[in-house]
Amino acid sequence: MHDLLIAPFADFGFMKRALVACLCLSLGGSSIGVFLILRRMSLMGDALAHALLPGAALGFLLGGLSLPAMSLGGFLAGIMTALVSGAIARFTSMREDASFAAAYLTALALGVLIVSLRGSAVDLMNILFGAILAVDNQAMFLIGGTTTLTLVGLAAIYRPLVVECFNPGFLAAMGVRGAFYHYLFLGLAVLNMVAAFQALGTLMALGLMLLPAVAASFWSREVWSMTAIAAPMAFLSGAIGLLVSFHAGLPSGPVIVLVASLFFLGSLLFGSRASVRARLSRPVHLRG
Amino acid sequence: MRALHCRHAVALHVVGAVKAALKLVDLTVSYDRHPAVHHVSAEIPAAEMTALVGPNGAGKSSLLKAMMGLAPRIEGRIECSARRIAYLPQQAEIDRSFPISVLDTVLLGRWSRFGAFGKANKADVHDAHHAIDSVGLGGFERRPIDTLSVGQFQRVLFARLLLQDADLVLLDEPFAAIDAKTVTDLMDVIRRWRSEQRTVIAVLHDLDQVRRDFPNSLLMARELVASGPTVGVLSSENLLRARAMAEAWDEHAGACEMPLRQSA
Numbered sequence: 001m002h003d004l005l006i007a008p009f010a011d012f013g014f015m016k017r018a019l020v021a022c023l024c025l026s027l028g029g030s031s032i033g034v035f036l037i038l039r040r041m042s043l044m045g046d047a048l049a050h051a052l053l054p055g056a057a058l059g060f061l062l063g064g065l066s067l068p069a070m071s072l073g074g075f076l077a078g079i080m081t082a083l084v085s086g087a088i089a090r091f092t093s094m095r096e097d098a099s100f101a102a103a104y105l106t107a108l109a110l111g112v113l114i115v116s117l118r119g120s121a122v123d124l125m126n127i128l129f130g131a132i133l134a135v136d137n138q139a140m141f142l143i144g145g146t147t148t149l150t151l152v153g154l155a156a157i158y159r160p161l162v163v164e165c166f167n168p169g170f171l172a173a174m175g176v177r178g179a180f181y182h183y184l185f186l187g188l189a190v191l192n193m194v195a196a197f198q199a200l201g202t203l204m205a206l207g208l209m210l211l212p213a214v215a216a217s218f219w220s221r222e223v224w225s226m227t228a229i230a231a232p233m234a235f236l237s238g239a240i241g242l243l244v245s246f247h248a249g250l251p252s253g254p255v256i257v258l259v260a261s262l263f264f265l266g267s268l269l270f271g272s273r274a275s276v277r278a279r280l281s282r283p284v285h286l287r288g
Numbered sequence: 289m290r291a292l293h294c295r296h297a298v299a300l301h302v303v304g305a306v307k308a309a310l311k312l313v314d315l316t317v318s319y320d321r322h323p324a325v326h327h328v329s330a331e332i333p334a335a336e337m338t339a340l341v342g343p344n345g346a347g348k349s350s351l352l353k354a355m356m357g358l359a360p361r362i363e364g365r366i367e368c369s370a371r372r373i374a375y376l377p378q379q380a381e382i383d384r385s386f387p388i389s390v391l392d393t394v395l396l397g398r399w400s401r402f403g404a405f406g407k408a409n410k411a412d413v414h415d416a417h418h419a420i421d422s423v424g425l426g427g428f429e430r431r432p433i434d435t436l437s438v439g440q441f442q443r444v445l446f447a448r449l450l451l452q453d454a455d456l457v458l459l460d461e462p463f464a465a466i467d468a469k470t471v472t473d474l475m476d477v478i479r480r481w482r483s484e485q486r487t488v489i490a491v492l493h494d495l496d497q498v499r500r501d502f503p504n505s506l507l508m509a510r511e512l513v514a515s516g517p518t519v520g521v522l523s524s525e526n527l528l529r530a531r532a533m534a535e536a537w538d539e540h541a542g543a544c545e546m547p548l549r550q551s552a
Contacts (some may be wrong), residue, residue: 038386117493143352160404166386173375174399221387221432 008246015242017064017140018252021199022238024143025208026050029192030148030230033206034223035154035185039165042210044097046280048186049193049206051081053111056127056202061118067138071194074202078190083181093243111202130201132242132252139198148194150188157181158283162223167267200253207257215264234264252264307369309334309456309487310355314364317350317543323510323544324350325363326435330506332513334369335485337478339492339518340504343534346509348491349378352458370456370487372400374449378460386433390444391429392404395419396452412451417445424473437472448479461492475501495522500540509533 011017036045055077056070063069087105090095115124126134135143154161163171164178171178196205216230241256248255269276302423310332317325332338340348353359355366356375374397394416394515395408402408420429423443433441442462449457459478463471479501492498497507499518506515507522509530514521 068392107519156405162386162388163399165383167396169358169377169381169394170399172358173377173494175357176404221434223387226387 004247005243008243014133014135014136015246017135017137017243021135021140021143021237022208022242022256023176023235024147025192025196025199026202026212026231026234026238028147029196030212030216030234031129031154032150032185032189032192032226034216034226034230035161036210037213038223042214044100045204045210048081049128049197049202051103051107052190052193052197052205053127053202054107054114055080055111056197057111057114059148060127061208066105066121067136067142067198070127071142072178072221074194074197075190076109078193079187082186082190086179086183089275093170101196119277126201128201128203129251130197130199130204130253132256133245135199142198150192153184153188157184161185174265176286183193200256205251205256207260208237209258210214211257211264212237215260215267215271218267218273218275221273234260237263237284253281295336299398303460304548307334308332308367309336309369310489311367312351312364313367315351315354315366316363317359317365318349318361319350323347324543325508328508328512329364332489332506332515333486333504334487335482336504337488337490337502337508338481338504339490339498340506340508341492341495341498341522342508342513342530345537346530346534348508349460352460352489352507353460353489370450370454370457372454372455373456373458374452376445376449376460376462384436384441385543386430387434387519389429390420390425390431390433390436391416393433394447394451397448400452415451416447419450420444420448423447423477439466442466442470444476446474450477454486456487457489459488460477461491461493463492463494471497475506495527498522499545510537 009019021035035046036042052074055073055075057073058077059069059071059073061067062073073104081100081103083101085096088099088103110128112124115127158170160176160178160181164181168178191207193202196208200207209254212230212233213226216226217234219229220226237260241259242252244250244259245252245255267275272278308331312328312330312332315325315328316323324345328347328351340351342348350359350377351391354362355368356373391413395412395418397416398408398412401412413519420426423446425443425447427442428436428440431439433444436444446462457478462474465476478488478490490502494501499522502518504516505518505521507526507530511533513530513533514523514526
């Protein structure tokens with residue numbers, strides 16, 4: 001038992017760092033994920049994560065496999081995509097989801113092209129799918145800093161963000177620019193994707209944010225309790241995923257996301273509200 | 289965050305014996321150059337209940353939005369003496385599946401006091417409970433809003449309006465799809481506002497209700513048809529004229545030739 005669960009983390013520094021990285025990403029990312037769902041932006045979040053690729057690739061082209069260059073590039077690309085898609089949606093009659101899709105397809109193609117200019121297929125795989133076991137101290141600082149900023153930032157803009165989700169017209173009537181908080185939130189979301197992409201890759205950066213948040217929505221229905229359920233689920237997905245990938249010699253990113261998918265599947269089937277079980281059980285209705 | 293004040297605040301206008309809460313001066317509100325409200329001039333008396341009446345697409349909602357300063361493009365002027373305005377939009381603009389409790393929703397009415405970052409104090413919470421009681425929803429404080437019926441949710445929004453403590457209250461179709469009992473209860477709230485010297489403007493489609501409860505009316509069909517005491521405004525000639533104007537709307541109209549009058 002000890003060999004199976006504890007020893008890998010006790011004996012290997014890279015496993016320790018990976019575990020701490022998972023803890024940080026779970027704390028910050030799951031709260032972002034909950035808001036993404038509540039804003040009905042899950043797919044837009046996914047598009048945003050893909051859009052990091054050309055920026056990260058450009059950073060890779062200029063600085064090689066350097067974390068600061070690739071992270072900065074990814075962050076700028078993500079912010080640009082969010083701003084440009086938002087602007088397109090506002091100035092034309094195109095809906096925001098369509099403009100996000102257009103932007104991210106462009107970005108993905110551009111990113112793959114840029115990496116193929118110089119890198120090998122291995123580099124491309126690293127950027128697309130991440131390498132959580134290669135998380136070094138520099139990456140730890142980025143991930144830890146992002147989590148701190150995310151939690152503090154979300155706490156600060158919590159109220160306007162909630163009202164912006166639920167009743168944007170009221171916020172406007174109060175003379176508050178809701179779009180400002182919307183973009184602050186998107187900025188935090190992009191930051192979390194950048195922090196996650198080193199570990200999980202741009203294609204799966206959102207997995208650890210979104211899957212636990214979706215799973216949590218089958219158990220509770222308040223912003224705070226959904227986050228409180230999603231964060232431990234995300235961390236458990238990370239820990240279990242790391243152990244499985246360690247023992248079975250599988251790539252860590254996909255395994256972690258698949259474990260999160262299992263949590264999602266379990267919640268979908270057995271959750272306490274709106275789940276398959278809740279639908280099938282048909283409890284006797286109340287008298288009044 | 290700044291408290292909500294009327295964007296065009298000027299001193300009270302004295303029109304005859306009646307003080308005007310709002311004065312519309314040659315007001316045009318347009319979307320993509322199509323006017324929703326076209327050259328409307330009218331005065332709305334203070335501390336009075338005014339019904340805003342007209343066919344669908346007559347620009348009633350746009351007029352309320354313009355009063356709130358939320359319309360994208362207006363020409364002409366709105367002069368307003370209100371210190372603070374509360375606005376109830378149509379329900380479609382609210383995500384009713386959002387996980388938020390009745391109490392939290394009502395407390396938002398105090399936004400102009402605590403803003404985005406301030407704390408709701410004991411008095412706010414006490415007032416919120418009181419407002420929830422007075423719209424007949426006592427005991428519902430902890431309920432998430434997605435468990436409420438349409439009528440109950442409208443009561444929640446009225447409780448939030450109560451907390452806003454505004455001297456001008458704008459209601460956009462407050463009684464659409466609401467049952468008679470709820471309408472009666474909410475009308476009591478509106479009458480109480482009037483007795484507290486607040487001005488109420490409501491978009492309504494039930495003309496019997498307007499005749500019964502609203503002493504003052506403004507009938508429009510993009511352009512003003514009539515405004516003043518309800519008895520005169522809702523005459524059959526005026527209503528016929530409003531309907532005829534609505535049927536004559538031309539969606540491919542050219543530029544408006546009418547010069548913008550220099551208003552006094």
